[in-house]
Amino acid sequence: MTGAAWQAVVSAPLRAAPGRTLLALLAIATGVTLGSSIHLINAGAVSAFDQATRQLAGNADLVVRGGRSGFDEALYPQLAKLPGVAAASPALEIEAALPGGGSLKLVGLDALQAWAVQPRISGEAEGSREALFDPQAIRLSAAAARALGKQTGDRLELAGATGTLSLRVAGVIPDGDYRQRLGVIDIAAAQQHFAAHGRITRIDLRLHEGVPLSAFSAELGRLLPAGVHVATPALESERGLALTRAYRGNLDMLALVALFTGAFMVFSAQALALLRRRRELALLRALGLRRGDILRALAAEAVLTGLIGGVMGVVASHLIAGQALRLGGADLGSDFFGALEVDPVATLSTSAAFVALGVAATLAGSAWPAWSAAQRPPARELHASDDGTASGCSMAMPLGLVLLMLAGALLLRENAGLDAAYSAIALILLAALLMLPALLARMLAPLPVPASIGTALALAQLQGAPRQTAISLAAVLASFSLVVAMLVMIVSFRQSLDVWLYRVLPADLYLRSSAAPDGATLDSAAQARIAAVPGVAEVRFTRYISVLIDPRQPVLTVIARDLEAAEAGRLLPLVSAAPAVAGPPSLWASEIAAALFGWRVGDTIRLPLAVAQGGGMHEFRLAGIWRDYSRQHGAVVIERARYRELAGDSTAQDAAVLLVPRADAAQVTAGLRIALQGLPGAEIAGAGDIRARSLRTFDRTFAVTWLLQAVALAVGLCGVGLAFGIQAAARRREFGMLRHLGMTRGDIARMIAAQGAFTAAAGAICGLLTGSLIGWVLIGWINRLSFHWSMDLHWPLLPLSALALLLTLLAAGAALIGARRALQADTVSAVHEDW
């Protein structure tokens, strides 16, 4: 490429109209900022989670773990004596309720053993050993101390199994030793305070040097009782992170929508600008510039724009990610990472990757317009009109249909994965863009001629140049389709959740013995007192047990409910069921559990239900699969009577209370509180309150997605404004002529606004169709493959119509803003302009 080519094709036009390049730069920078910010936050959360898991394991090589209810501590001395084990540290992990709400993760450690395996969190590293010998003392991590406003010497109150505990803060674990919120207490004290006598949840093992890890691990696995597994700390971390992988992946994809839209904006701007400059480029070709010179100059412009936009975006993301973490937390509204203390994690390679994405998006947007501009024969182009009218491509419609069929084939393929689903979405979008000119022509052709001449001209211009209209719509169609798709998906999800909540909360009142999973339980006496409260017609109790079936999979929640097999169809939101047959007792798995463990209706499932009591595996038959939106780790329901019989445990944690007709719920609640005396952390709520709270949590989880969608839509609207600006500049002589013929500036402005509105309305209709199709893919494939739950499809007609109307109005405004400069200029003299 020569300097002359660069000057004639890029730098001189850029100096004459810098706005177009500036907007493209900003769009790319915005897209990169969002994508990189979300990635920095997610990477920070992953790193913090991984670090916390490893710091808790200390210098252990292996972790032996059971479910939340743990296992018999007698296993500890057996493992400690094994040849090859240098040190073993038993631990009891507890999620303890705080009296003011919320909970704190506690780990009970044996001081003497923990000093060898977990010297940092046990106090060995900083010489404060004595704290773990005092049953009334607790060491808080610096993060927990900050969150709770405590320092050494203060008292901390926690809800124990039999009442409120008051522990002395004996020391603070520095951030460098453990970054997250944690309390460390003596293991015996933990067992006593939380009614876990003789029970532990993990044993951290440090092996002698030279002991082969995998061989030892395999051998150890054979020695462990049912429901207890061995894993490396890395696998522990991986298991926890696996739960969030789909959420993080989807959020990353969503954050890149703005960049995707930016690429389409670059496409619109470049295609229209080069169409407008077709005579100019033909002249340069006639003067001796080679086709390759033009192509290289335009490619260099794209690379430079992408590079600058990408660098701006990466720099901005580093500034924004920190603020977003402070304001929204590491979970960005979801509950995946809870109160994790996170710093954004940036690496040179990921920063470079995002800059490269910016360059790729700009190049992708510029490629076709640049190639097309370089290919046009100069002899013909020298005589072309300068209004930027584009000729149509007869292959676009069939090619679009082929892409749609390809998308269908990808989705319907057996074992279609997430990659296939995302590829199908990209193909649907590309197909929509290819088919847009033909669809616009078909949509606009039958419209009657409006009475107003300005509106009539606006419509006639669109009817006459559907391809040009389609080009100007590219960015907004892409972003609007994705907004519609997200709206269809989120509304479907919310509606399904609402219906599901009504289904799973049929009682009037719900009672929970403790806000924290390891809090107090309801013994038989408490259950009897609850049932005897005046106004109570019926009570159904629930017991939650967490079991570890596979160390690579999350802990499974077993829900032992007061229900009989015959009632399952009525009480559970079943999506599939097997006919009743004689054999093992029934079990109903959530869709997530069935997907994670590969279960099918009719399968025999083996569960370690009484690990703490040293029990073995118990067989169940999978009688049905139900929809569960509340436990993302997976859950199964069994009959509580069966559980009581197998595990000998008659305690419960939750109670669903049905009232007698016309009973006063407030009075019954007061009666229940009296019945629950001695359980300070107990909670009672009406079904309506729980439903409202759940929907609020849902809305908060999706808040960040709306923000990302709004930014993408704004970039799309900028694309409309930019496209109309370029077209208006190309139509200056037309406007000048209309001014001569007696149209006022206002008439022309109204004409452009009408054109913007017509364009956007047509685009909105296409966007609604495309978005609905993508929404269907999101519901049927992306969600199912990512989160393993199903939902019913709902078309939110009113919000979709309102959104389409809003887009139409905004696009009309964007068109006017874009055309403002051309309207303000001296259009009258433009009738004499040559170019």
Added chain:
Amino acid sequence: MLSLKQVCKSHPGAMRPILRDLELELCAGDYVAIVGESGSGKSTLLNLIAGLELPDSGQVILDGCDLAALEDDARTLLRRRELGFVFQAFLLLPYLTALDNAALTLKLNGARHHDAQREAQALLAAVGLGEAIHRFPSTLSGGEAQRVAVARALAHRPKLLLADEPTGNLDADSAALVLNTLREQVKSRGATGILVTHSAVAAAGADRVYALRDGMLHLA
């Protein structure tokens, strides 16, 4: 019909006024030509007559109205109603057929769609384009396009037609055809016509020819 009295006009930054104490008096049915070199002020004069620009001093009186006394919107409405324009570059709307282009001024003046189409069709037939009414500008020759522009300029029966270098982009045969059409139609409709050109051949068909020199009009 049209009266220009002591009209002066300068462009910002210019050393000398482009029009100086310019006088012109035209009656209904006059068809005159104004010739002048490039930069002599021909386009500025047309803009002043059309009310697209206002004189620094003097008066432009069109059909009894002093244009400087009217607001911009009122001047625009007057232009819409009473003036017709033919441009050197035709300036037909590429997305409208010849018929719709010709009907544009009628519709701008409030004619109903079908009435406007009927009137424009008759006029296109009169200028020899009865067979081309459904063709788009990109398929018309230069001469045909300019005759569509003439039909558009006259369709709403303006009192004054302003033609700015209407044959500047045409070959000799097409130019002759367009000039004949223009004169015939102006005369047959009783309108006043001003033809701005630097072609002596084009000017030859006018009733009177004025030369614009040193900012003033001289009868040639």
